[in-house]
Amino acid sequence: MIVANRKPFEEIIEMLKPYSKILLLGCNECVTVCATGGSKEVAVLASEIRLYRQKEGKPVEIGEVTLERNCDPEYVESLKPFIHDYEVVLSMACGCGIQFVGEHYRDRLVLPAVNTTFYGVTEEHGVWTERCQGCGNCILHKTLGICPVTRCAKSIFNGPCGGSQGGKCEVDRDIPCAWHLIVDRYRELNMMDKYLEIQPMKDWSTSRDGGPRKRVREDLKI
Amino acid sequence: MSTQSNLERVLKSGTFAVTSECGPPRGADPEVVKKKGSYLLGYVDCVNVTDNQTSVVRMSSFSACLVLKGVGLDPIMQMVCRDRNRIAMQSDILGAAALGINNLLCLSGDHQKFGDHPTAKNVFDIDSIQLIQTVKGMRDEGRFISGQEVKGKPNIFIGCVENPFADPFEIRALRLAKKAAAGAQFVQTQCVFNVEKFEKWMEMVRDLGIHEKIHILAGITPMKSIGMAQYMKNSVPGMDVPEEQIERLKGVPKEKVTEEGIKIAVETIERVRAIKGVAGVHIMAIEWEEKVQEIVKAAGLHPRP
Amino acid sequence: MRLSYPTNVKIIKVPCTGRVDITHVLKAFEDGADGVYLVGCLEGDCHYLVGNIRAKKRVEYLKHILDECGVGGERVAMYNMSSAEGQRFAEVAREMTEKIRTLGPNPAKKEK
Numbered sequence: 001m002i003v004a005n006r007k008p009f010e011e012i013i014e015m016l017k018p019y020s021k022i023l024l025l026g027c028n029e030c031v032t033v034c035a036t037g038g039s040k041e042v043a044v045l046a047s048e049i050r051l052y053r054q055k056e057g058k059p060v061e062i063g064e065v066t067l068e069r070n071c072d073p074e075y076v077e078s079l080k081p082f083i084h085d086y087e088v089v090l091s092m093a094c095g096c097g098i099q100f101v102g103e104h105y106r107d108r109l110v111l112p113a114v115n116t117t118f119y120g121v122t123e124e125h126g127v128w129t130e131r132c133q134g135c136g137n138c139i140l141h142k143t144l145g146i147c148p149v150t151r152c153a154k155s156i157f158n159g160p161c162g163g164s165q166g167g168k169c170e171v172d173r174d175i176p177c178a179w180h181l182i183v184d185r186y187r188e189l190n191m192m193d194k195y196l197e198i199q200p201m202k203d204w205s206t207s208r209d210g211g212p213r214k215r216v217r218e219d220l221k222i
Numbered sequence: 223m224s225t226q227s228n229l230e231r232v233l234k235s236g237t238f239a240v241t242s243e244c245g246p247p248r249g250a251d252p253e254v255v256k257k258k259g260s261y262l263l264g265y266v267d268c269v270n271v272t273d274n275q276t277s278v279v280r281m282s283s284f285s286a287c288l289v290l291k292g293v294g295l296d297p298i299m300q301m302v303c304r305d306r307n308r309i310a311m312q313s314d315i316l317g318a319a320a321l322g323i324n325n326l327l328c329l330s331g332d333h334q335k336f337g338d339h340p341t342a343k344n345v346f347d348i349d350s351i352q353l354i355q356t357v358k359g360m361r362d363e364g365r366f367i368s369g370q371e372v373k374g375k376p377n378i379f380i381g382c383v384e385n386p387f388a389d390p391f392e393i394r395a396l397r398l399a400k401k402a403a404a405g406a407q408f409v410q411t412q413c414v415f416n417v418e419k420f421e422k423w424m425e426m427v428r429d430l431g432i433h434e435k436i437h438i439l440a441g442i443t444p445m446k447s448i449g450m451a452q453y454m455k456n457s458v459p460g461m462d463v464p465e466e467q468i469e470r471l472k473g474v475p476k477e478k479v480t481e482e483g484i485k486i487a488v489e490t491i492e493r494v495r496a497i498k499g500v501a502g503v504h505i506m507a508i509e510w511e512e513k514v515q516e517i518v519k520a521a522g523l524h525p526r527p
Numbered sequence: 528m529r530l531s532y533p534t535n536v537k538i539i540k541v542p543c544t545g546r547v548d549i550t551h552v553l554k555a556f557e558d559g560a561d562g563v564y565l566v567g568c569l570e571g572d573c574h575y576l577v578g579n580i581r582a583k584k585r586v587e588y589l590k591h592i593l594d595e596c597g598v599g600g601e602r603v604a605m606y607n608m609s610s611a612e613g614q615r616f617a618e619v620a621r622e623m624t625e626k627i628r629t630l631g632p633n634p635a636k637k638e639k
Binding site: 009010040043044047048049050051052054055056059 | 549550553554556557592593595596597598634635636637
């Protein structure tokens with residue numbers, strides 16, 4: 001899923017300063033699962049903003065809507081009947097959703113209430129960690145299911161670097177060293193000889209470095 | 223084919239080699255570099271010039287290398303993968319070779335989190351082993367990474383680093399084997415304080431026959447103070463400082479601590495020199511370059527060939 | 528036990544403090560409450576195993592939210608007691624009322 005963090009409250013309040021009718025938009029997909037921008041978080045943030053603005057003597061009217069998805073036109077279009085009742089949209093969807101809604105309603109600003117952070121998993125209840133960077137050229141078959149591009153702080157292909165200690169990364173002692181995990185896998189699977197193979201340089205052109213990416217399936221186009 | 227590297231000449235003659243290190247200043251004054259260089263002239267075979275070590279902005283390794291060359295030293299230009307992509311790296315390799323820099327040390331580089339610009343974007347387009355391959359490819363095959371022809375090959379002696387004290391320990395010799403296979407001709411290790419562990423690593427290295435493929439220089443760092451020893455032990459990632467060594471520094475009167483630190487460094491040189499497969503030492507006297515002469519002399523490694 | 532406690536405390540009964548959601552408490556503040564406190568069973572005695580532990584965590588989170596928006600985190604609290612502690616219940620009601628009275632009215636209260 002796409003994992004996001006809510007922006008600091010002061011930053012949100014600052015963005016909302018000129019407005020008194022706000023549509024607070026959530027999303028039922030990834031940001032719901034990572035408890036950042038689902039209907040529940042929309043309700044809490046709406047309440048928090050109302051309390052703050054009431055205290056400041058500048059009350060606001062907030063519409064609370066959570067779309068099934070913010071990254072699909074059919075759901076985004078469902079905002080049409082009422083989006084113009086509001087001066088501005090504050091979105092708790094990921095960066096994709098924020099932009100996509102903005103593209104559909106060009107006379108309304110869509111402000112971000114979250115910082116979109118990574119593609120990750122629910123490691124345990126309330127804990128999400130990163131797994132993928134969408135580099136466009138997967139090598140998980142070579143690194144036995146652990147992605148060094150994402151999970152090594154230096155994206156090293158022939159690790160571990162000299163900062164790996166006790167299975168932890170030098171950058172943060174709470175982060176497992178990706179290459180330590182990979183070496184563990186080599187050992188478990190009796191494949192240590194494979195470790196000696198030098199991994200070739202990566203072709204980054206499939207990654208963001210090659211420019212914005214696009215996928216087309218002609219057979220599905222209407 | 224040999225390069226013009228003084229270190230290569232010394233190593234190939236079978237003489238126990240001595241290299242040291244010079245950290246460029248955080249400013250544009252070349253005199254600082256010259257001064258550090260003057261302490262080392264005649265006492266080392268080559269001098270490493272760090273590349274924005276610990277991710278702190280300093281005078282570029284490239285320029286400081288040229289300053290040192292000007293005072294008669296043979297510099298080893300360090301190059302980290304953190305700050306440049308493959309285009310910039312290959313360009314700098316050509317430039318260095320063109321201006322008579324004979325040695326290049328290939329490293330991943332410390333993460334920028336530890337430096338003075340933690341908000342910077344890092345590059346890590348290629349890693350240290352791939353950088354070794356790059357230099358070798360340019361020099362021996364006359365090919366850029368792209369496969370296109372290099373017109374005027376850079377004749378550079380290729381070095382790398384390895385940390386025998388990092389984890390997982392079992393792959394630390396294998397990783398050196400990978401670096402040797404990639405084309406590294408010499409390796410300078412992380413500072414050796416735990417000689418027993420280093421011996422164990424060397425045993426693994428010899429079992430794989432790597433010492434016959436690459437010249438191994440053991441890293442030596444004299445402790446300036448008890449505080450420094452404790453900092454190295456507790457706060458520097460991948461550093462192994464045995465408690466006995468700190469106790470030994472604590473056991474001497476305050477004014478004798480630096481002397482004791484130097485004594486330990488000299489003893490360590492003697493101990494690693496006795497290990498089969500160790501071809502030299504790399505003395506990293508951090509911001510203490512003036513002590514290198516004393517250490518080299520005390521270890522009986524002066525004069526240099 | 529005919530114990531008296533301050534009349535300004537309005538009791539909302541829930542099956543378990545684990546049922547209390549952050550949005551419920553925020554609504555109470557939006558509707559003008561000056562303070563809200565949860566009274567749950569003793570820790571380890573939850574009929575639903577961990578309802579009161581969850582409530583405790585939510586109260587911590589609520590304090591953070593109320594601090595952020597300027598209402599003040601000290602206006603929420605969590606207490607644990609058994610159903611046999613009537614005395615304690617009355618005492619807590621007085622204690623909380625006193626505390627909120629010192630803090631003054633909810634700054635986000637709407638003009639009536």
